[in-house]
Amino acid sequence: MESFESEMTDQDSQEVSSRKAKAEIRPWISLLVASSSIFLMTLDLGLTAVSLPEIRADFDASKRQIINWGATAYLVAMTSLLLLFGRLSDRYGRRKLFLIGLSITTMAVSLAAFTPNPEVFLIARTFQGAGIAILVPTALAMVLGDIPQKHQGAAVGLWGSIGAVAGVLGPISSGSLIEIFGWRATFVLLAILGVLALLAGIRVLNESYLPEAPENLDLVSVFSGIISIGSVTLILLQGNDWGWFSRKIIFLFFLGLLVTCFFLISCKRSKNPLLDLELFNNHKYRQVTIAAGFHQVAFFAFFFSSPILLSEIWGWSPMKTGFTVAPAMVLAILVQTPFGILADRFGYRKLILYGGFVPSLGIAWWLIFVDSEPSYLSAFLPGLLVVSLGSAMVGITTTGVALTVVDPQKLGIANAMHQVSRRLGTTMGVALAVGLSSGLNDLEILENIKVLWWVVAFMYAIGSLFVWKSDVE
Structure with a gap:
């Protein structure tokens, strides 16, 4: 009898341990599924950037401007609807909105894959932007609260690493897909990944929402x-x-x-x-949200100016250019999660502060050694890696602070406002890169790009100055 009771006790103990282990690992599985949002968004940017010329060439020349408007409509829809869906996710459930966003995104890319004309492509890209606008504010807010606070920095770092993986795969995979199957295959790939993420989300994700959120905005x-x-x-x-x-x-x-x-x-x-202005009474949230906007301006101005230098000044092919800038994203993959762990241990402030000034070293290297003659290993690559290292230190770290210093019940709208700042910074960075990286000849273009690099260093520094004397930990 005692032996039987002992066996039962051991079995109960094993079951309790098993349930405890599953409970501890489940939030991380949910994080991986939720990370499909940043993976799909980043992968789409890389795929469409490479495939856009092929899409334009596939339709009548008189309607190519409509294809260009597809990219514009995507970004306008995504950025302008972030606050609305962030607010709705707090009220009606982040899991519910996340799955709706995945469904809309998947249907939109499927429509884009089989679009018969530019007008349908424009509609598809607009709906895709709306779908991404649902995913971006809900995904991380949905799962971060289930992860112990001492590990949230690592979780945000892992989130950033997954986005960086997509940043590497996008330009590389798109070239192969287009060459073998045509541009429509890039959207088919996004649709397949969307379906897989949707099935995983239905099975794994838990609901979270703000019960007292107003129904009527x-x-x-x-x-x-x-x-x-x-x-x-x-x-x-x-x-x-x-x-x-x-x-x-x-x-x-x-x-x-x-x-x-x-x-x-x-x-x-x-x-x-629509926007709870009390969020900005939280000075930590306010400071890192503004800082994130400046850092995004800097990063995307730097990121988009690099291919212009390589292709227009050095005359390198698009494929060679893609592989040339890939080390920046590979470095981001390797360091995002370790930086998140360091943030958990030593605090976010030091990473944001130092990370804002590290890129200046890389920019200084470029200003001294990069010229019109190609010199990748000794001139371009060292500066690229240093700027990328600093970008990784501040990029996802500001998001980590923004989502850990606010009321957990308001994570949806808080993340939405933070993402609006980042998306506007992204758009401004691209506009600066395109606007300043132009000229009548190679020498003029190079001089303008160097002016842009000064702007990049300035924007990184300004962003980090917002946390210089703050009590962000």
């Missing part, structure tokens, strides 16, 4: 917020093509300014605004 703040952010995004995207002082840009500027005033006033006065 103030419509004035909703529409004014969408128009305000959409106007700013469109200005940054089209400023170079339309002219920064053209009538269209001036109209959008004053429209955005006027609507932004309405938006802020309605958010302040309404009981149920």
